[in-house]
Amino acid sequence: MVNINLVTDGKAREGIGSGISSLAILLLLVLGLYAFLVFYGKNLDSKTNSLKADYDSKRSGLVVGDSNKVLDFENRLVLSRKLMTEERNVKQGIEKVEEAIISGTYLSAYSYDDATRAITLECYTDNYETVAKQILGFKGSDYFSGVLAGETKFDTKINRIAFPVVLTIK
Amino acid sequence: MKIKILLAPTIIVLIIILSVWVIYPAYTNGIDGVKEKKQALKEQTRLSGNLDNQIKNVGTLSADLRSNATKNAVIFDYIPRDKNEEKIIGSLDLLAKDSGLSVLNISVFEIKNKEQNSVDAVVPTAPLGAALPGIMPEVATQPLAVTEVVPKKIKVDLFVLGDYGGIKVLLEKIQKMTRFNKFVTLEINTLLKDDQTVSESLSAKITLEFNYLKELANLAPGDIDNQIFSAGAFNKKIIDEIEKSKSIEVKDVLPGQKGTANPFLMIK
Numbered sequence: 001m002v003n004i005n006l007v008t009d010g011k012a013r014e015g016i017g018s019g020i021s022s023l024a025i026l027l028l029l030v031l032g033l034y035a036f037l038v039f040y041g042k043n044l045d046s047k048t049n050s051l052k053a054d055y056d057s058k059r060s061g062l063v064v065g066d067s068n069k070v071l072d073f074e075n076r077l078v079l080s081r082k083l084m085t086e087e088r089n090v091k092q093g094i095e096k097v098e099e100a101i102i103s104g105t106y107l108s109a110y111s112y113d114d115a116t117r118a119i120t121l122e123c124y125t126d127n128y129e130t131v132a133k134q135i136l137g138f139k140g141s142d143y144f145s146g147v148l149a150g151e152t153k154f155d156t157k158i159n160r161i162a163f164p165v166v167l168t169i170k
Numbered sequence: 171m172k173i174k175i176l177l178a179p180t181i182i183v184l185i186i187i188l189s190v191w192v193i194y195p196a197y198t199n200g201i202d203g204v205k206e207k208k209q210a211l212k213e214q215t216r217l218s219g220n221l222d223n224q225i226k227n228v229g230t231l232s233a234d235l236r237s238n239a240t241k242n243a244v245i246f247d248y249i250p251r252d253k254n255e256e257k258i259i260g261s262l263d264l265l266a267k268d269s270g271l272s273v274l275n276i277s278v279f280e281i282k283n284k285e286q287n288s289v290d291a292v293v294p295t296a297p298l299g300a301a302l303p304g305i306m307p308e309v310a311t312q313p314l315a316v317t318e319v320v321p322k323k324i325k326v327d328l329f330v331l332g333d334y335g336g337i338k339v340l341l342e343k344i345q346k347m348t349r350f351n352k353f354v355t356l357e358i359n360t361l362l363k364d365d366q367t368v369s370e371s372l373s374a375k376i377t378l379e380f381n382y383l384k385e386l387a388n389l390a391p392g393d394i395d396n397q398i399f400s401a402g403a404f405n406k407k408i409i410d411e412i413e414k415s416k417s418i419e420v421k422d423v424l425p426g427q428k429g430t431a432n433p434f435l436m437i438k
Contacts, residue, residue, distance in 0.1 A: 006184060011383050013307050017174070019178055020174060020177050020178055020181070023177075023178055023181040023182060023185070024181060026181075026185055027181050027184060027185055027188075030188050030189060030193060032190070033193055034188065034192055035194050037193065037196040037197060037204050039198065040204055041196070041202075041203070041207055043211075044204065044207035044208060044211050046209060047211055048210050048211045048214050049206065049216050050176065050215045051211070051215060052214055052247065053219065055218050055221055058218075058219060058221050058222075058225065059394060061225075062221070062224065062228060062394060063388070063389045063393075063394060064224055064230075065228060066228060066229075066231075066232035066235075066261055067228045067389055067393075067394065067399065068386045068387065068388060068389050069232065069235060069384055069386075070228055070231040070232060070398060070399070071389060071393055071396055071398065071399075072385055072386035073231075073235060073242065073404065074396065074398040074404065075319040075383070075385060075386065076245045076246070076248075076249050076319075077245060077404060077405065077406065077408055077409075078319060079249055079319045079383065080245055080248055080249060080350075080408045080412065081408050082413060083248075083249070083350050083352075083381075084408060084415075086352055087345070087350070087351075087352060088353060089345065090304065090341050090353040090354070090356055091338055091341045091342050091345065094338060094341070107360070108357075108368075109357070109358065109359045109360070110356070110357070110358040111355065111356065111357040111358070112353065112355060112357075113354075113358040114352060114354050114355065115354075116354055122238045132206065132323045135235065142279065144326060157366065158366075
């Protein structure tokens with residue numbers, strides 16, 4: 001019969017003992033790391049809160065100072081830039097119509113609408129040849145992107161042809 | 171001996187459990203771990219640094235407002251603080267008369283729209299307090315807000331009679347007024363004489379839009395994050411542009427003689 005000897009010798013016992021010690025030290029290090037993280041976290045919180053309190057105090061000081069005047073002026077500058085681009089030269093539109101009118105045609109009404117950027121004209125002339133030439137004249141202008149002729153009527157009171165034209169500004 | 175054999179794996183398991191469920195969450199958990207707190211402190215330090223810079227810039231900008239008051243006044247003429255409708259009426263009447271036209275009507279209306287009812291002057295265009303990843307909520311309450319200024323609008327109807335040249339001159343003069351104005355509509359019509367022939371006089375109905383912007387009394391939340399406080403200098407190029415294209419001053423109205431025994435009788 002073969003004998004099994006379960007009794008460890010002194011070296012094996014020492015090995016187990018030192019291994020457990022190392023693990024115990026590692027466990028302590030882990031616990032120490034946790035304690036450090038908790039302490040460091042609290043320290044960070046305290047620094048952040050202190051900075052935040054200082055920030056809030058300075059910020060409220062800034063709000064009640066001259067900053068409203070500064071921002072008011074800046075708002076006006078920003079708004080002025082936007083508004084300057086919105087302004088249209090209405091006189092230029094009239095002058096472009098003047099340039100495009102051919103002889104034999106005259107206007108009875110001129111209207112401009114900024115929302116549609118369109119000029120609506122009520123024109124009068126003697127014959128349809130001039131009507132055609134006038135529409136072509138408006139189409140030849142670089143200032144207008146669209147020319148729309150409407151329904152023509154013969155005005156018996158003045159014996160002339162009335163024709164509306166809608167010009168869209170580029 | 172048996173205890174010693176069991177102790178080793180127990181400690182190993184304990185170390186693993188502590189590392190996974192305690193140490194790592196203490197380091198980072200997406201909300202209040204040390205990593206997040208460090209980021210929050212970094213962000214707060216950055217905000218504090220920016221605020222110091224903003225405070226310095228406010229001082230510089232305020233000094234600019236005081237020292238360049240005359241040049242800066244161009245902007246306050248272009249977009250006044252008050253409605254000043256009496257100045258509009260007085261100026262349009264004067265300009266029309268100077269252009270040789272007869273004034274039939276000048277009416278002033280304040281345009282009430284939804285935007286003006288809800289917010290007096292400033293409309294936020296960006297969400298406030300967008301949370302930054304990894305930053306504690308209380309730190310993320312200092313947002314970068316972009317605001318759009320909305321002025322109050324006034325509509326003015328001007329009805330005049332006169333010759334074509336005079337109407338053109340009036341249009342040019344209105345356009346050169348130092349106060350912002352926009353032609354909303356313009357209608358020019360011929361007039362018929364008694365004998366049904368076309369008169370040389372024309373009628374012109376001009377609808378104009380003016381505006382004004384009340385002075386900012388207090389800063390709203392988020393205003394302090396306006397880029398001007400970080401930039402530290404005004405971009406005043408627009409003042410030169412306004413000065414170049416606008417030359418007709420909106421005149422003050424002289425006060426009339428006050429006091430009457432009967433307000434239903436006209437005293438000349």
